[in-house]
Amino acid sequence: MLALGIEGSANKIAVGVVRDDGTILSNPRKTYITPAGTGFLPRETALHHQDCPAFARDHFFEQILPLVHEALKEAGISPKELDCLCYTKGPGMGGPLVVGAVVTRMLSQLWHKPIVGVNHCVAHIEMGRVVTGAVDPVVLYVSGGNTQVIAFSEGRYRIFGETIDIAVGNCLDRFARELELSNDPAPGYNIEQLAKKGSKRAALLSRHFSGILSHAETAVREMLAKEECTPADLCYSFQETIFAMLVEITERAMAHCGSRDVLIVGGVGCNLRLQVGVLGAGPAVLLLCCNLRLQVGVLGAGPAVLLLCCNLCLQVGVLGAGPAVLLLCCNLRLQVGVLGAGPALLLLCCNLRLQRVARVCGLARVHPVSTCENVFHARV
Amino acid sequence: MTEYDPLEALGAYDKLVAQGAEGRVFEVLYLKKPTIVKQRFKKKYRHPELDAKLTKQRFTSEARSLLKARKLGIHVPAIYFTDAQNFCIYMEKIQGQSVKAALFNGDLTPEKATTVATQIGKTVAKLHDGGLIHGDLTTSNMMLKEGSGELALIDFGLSFNSILTEDKGVDLYVLERAFLSAHSASGNLFESVLDGYRKNSKNWSSVYNRFATVRARGRKRTMVG
Known part of the structure; x- marks a missing residue:
């Protein structure tokens, strides 16, 4: 079965073509990136997503219809072959969500295909489960709009803990705005990079994300004016404080449910500092992340680590750190030499060039993404 | 050395x-x-x-x-x-089993479970009236004493002193989430908890009002989609 899905709950608009076994045939996306110091508002974001000539003429923005064409072309299929159309039904920003919904309905009328509305949160979790093979993990769902600890209990996904003020991603975004960090590719990513240069920990202890945020915002103005600390120090302190909270609450949920597996989903899950924190909390960790930049030594932290990453920039030597590592990557930019480093390494990638390089290196265990299932059998 | x-x-x-x-x-x-x-x-x-x-x-x-x-x-x-x-x-060491275990084992008859829930409400009311917030009210942190069947609270690792209705409301909210997420099959036990709280608390109306606001504050309640 083939499905085409449209996601537009926030500042990203994406079209994906997926087979029912979890194989992703194509997944082109565009992000609405606003200038540093500003956020994205629902109206402008919706205009970016849709085919709005007035807006597009001025800004040369990409729009949703070309994305649909691109997705079909990349997947090499025609609309006739599709079995259903899916779209993000919610939760999310109203305006951008409507764009996805309207386009899906239009396509449904044109192509005579049924529509399936998808809950964004559940989609995040299920996607993670399909690709990692995790059976019953505790889920830490951290993104711009959501911060929840979820587990499956008594027949339903249940929220064991959630922020009652603002989401962690929103907290990070607004902090980045205060420091006027770039929104490209994402504010959180730039905080992460800057935090690596920081060392001094400023006291940012509070119990709510919004409390920490207001405190940090004041601190930005005062401490920077007095030159008591650098923006890097503030980023560092900010991350240390909020991620400690997240890992702790996840750990509590794990203890409460008696679960040993964690699945991190959502945009903030890309943050390496958070991943390292979760790795420190328990063994048998499943990591699911996009745009992960690994540093040497990370993998040494826990045994039986399953890394699943898109757009992974690997550095030579990383893979040597942990045995029995299973890497599942799309669009992987590997440097020659990396592949020789690790024993029992299983690479699963859709990048043909990489597969060729690996074969030359004498590494037999490189599988194209379509043999996804075999890999999970191998793991079991 | x-x-x-x-x-x-x-x-x-x-x-x-x-x-x-x-x-x-x-x-x-x-x-x-x-x-x-x-x-x-x-x-x-x-x-x-x-x-x-x-x-x-x-x-x-x-x-x-x-x-x-x-x-x-x-x-x-x-x-x-x-x-x-x-x-x-x-x-x-408190001899006995946790309320969570008791509910999962099916050791409690529905009537007994309701009594335990009322007892939980009474205990929490007493705690709150005394100006103490538990901070991590879950059924795994409550024990049923062997023999007497009395309810004991454990794990005060996150507790603090407060007389604010806000803190009491949040404490109750945490308990409600714990009940809903782990014991939804055991029926509407949390109603009995609130019942026990109402009968024993001196500040029921103000705490309950604040609890209602905290509840409404939870995000994405409707979860459209």
């Missing part, structure tokens, strides 16, 4: 009962009494400075809160000894 480790001397490391989120729990014989030792260890995922501060703060407040709860007439473990160097609290 190796440092003297009181836990090792008691042979605690062979008797690990549980490793929770807060710390490790050992069961030893201390002064000939069955004793639970709760040890807070370093959390590697946290910044050392932040970790030291939080550990110390929670260790002290747990010991103080246990004492305070006892003075309020709530069944809590008696403290035998505190070791501020190793952040260990030695306390009485």
Whole structure:
């Protein structure tokens, strides 16, 4: 079965073509990136997503219809072959969500295909489960709009803990705005990079994300004016404080449910500092992340680590750190030499060039993404 | 010279009962009494400075809160000894099973479960009226004493003093979430909890009003989609 899905709950608009076994045939996306110091508002974001000539003429923005064409072309299929159309039904920003919904309905009328509305949160979790093979993990769902600890209990996904003020991603975004960090590719990513240069920990202890945020915002103005600390120090302190909270609450949920597996989903899950924190909390960790930049030594932290990453920039030597590592990557930019480093390494990638390089290196265990299932059998 | 480790001397490391989120729990014989030792260890995922501060703060407040709860007439473990160097609290072992276990095992008849829920409400009301907030009210932190069947509260690691209705409301909200997420099959037990609270609290109306606002504050309640 083939499905085409449209996601537009926030500042990203994406079209994906997926087979029912979890194989992703194509997944082109565009992000609405606003200038540093500003956020994205629902109206402008919706205009970016849709085919709005007035807006597009001025800004040369990409729009949703070309994305649909691109997705079909990349997947090499025609609309006739599709079995259903899916779209993000919610939760999310109203305006951008409507764009996805309207386009899906239009396509449904044109192509005579049924529509399936998808809950964004559940989609995040299920996607993670399909690709990692995790059976019953505790889920830490951290993104711009959501911060929840979820587990499956008594027949339903249940929220064991959630922020009652603002989401962690929103907290990070607004902090980045205060420091006027770039929104490209994402504010959180730039905080992460800057935090690596920081060392001094400023006291940012509070119990709510919004409390920490207001405190940090004041601190930005005062401490920077007095030159008591650098923006890097503030980023560092900010991350240390909020991620400690997240890992702790996840750990509590794990203890409460008696679960040993964690699945991190959502945009903030890309943050390496958070991943390292979760790795420190328990063994048998499943990591699911996009745009992960690994540093040497990370993998040494826990045994039986399953890394699943898109757009992974690997550095030579990383893979040597942990045995029995299973890497599942799309669009992987590997440097020659990396592949020789690790024993029992299983690479699963859709990048043909990489597969060729690996074969030359004498590494037999490189599988194209379509043999996804075999890999999970191998793991079991 | 190796440092003297009181836990090792008691042979605690062979008797690990549980490793929770807060710390490790050992069961030893201390002064000939069955004793639970709760040890807070370093959390590697946290910044050392932040970790030291939080550990110390929670260790002290747990010991103080246990004492305070006892003075309020709530069944809590008696403290035998505190070791501020190793952040260990030695306390009485409460014989019995947790409410969570009791509900899952099906040991409780529906009537008995309702009685227990009412008892939970009564205990929490007493705690709140005394100006103490538990901070982590879940059914795994409540024990049913063997024999008497009385309800005892454990794990005061996140508790603090407060007379604000806001804090009491949040405390109740945490309990409600715990009930809904883990015991939804056991029927509407939380109603009985609130019932017990209402009958025993001096500040029912103000606490309940605030609890209602906290509840409404929960995000994405409707979960459209």
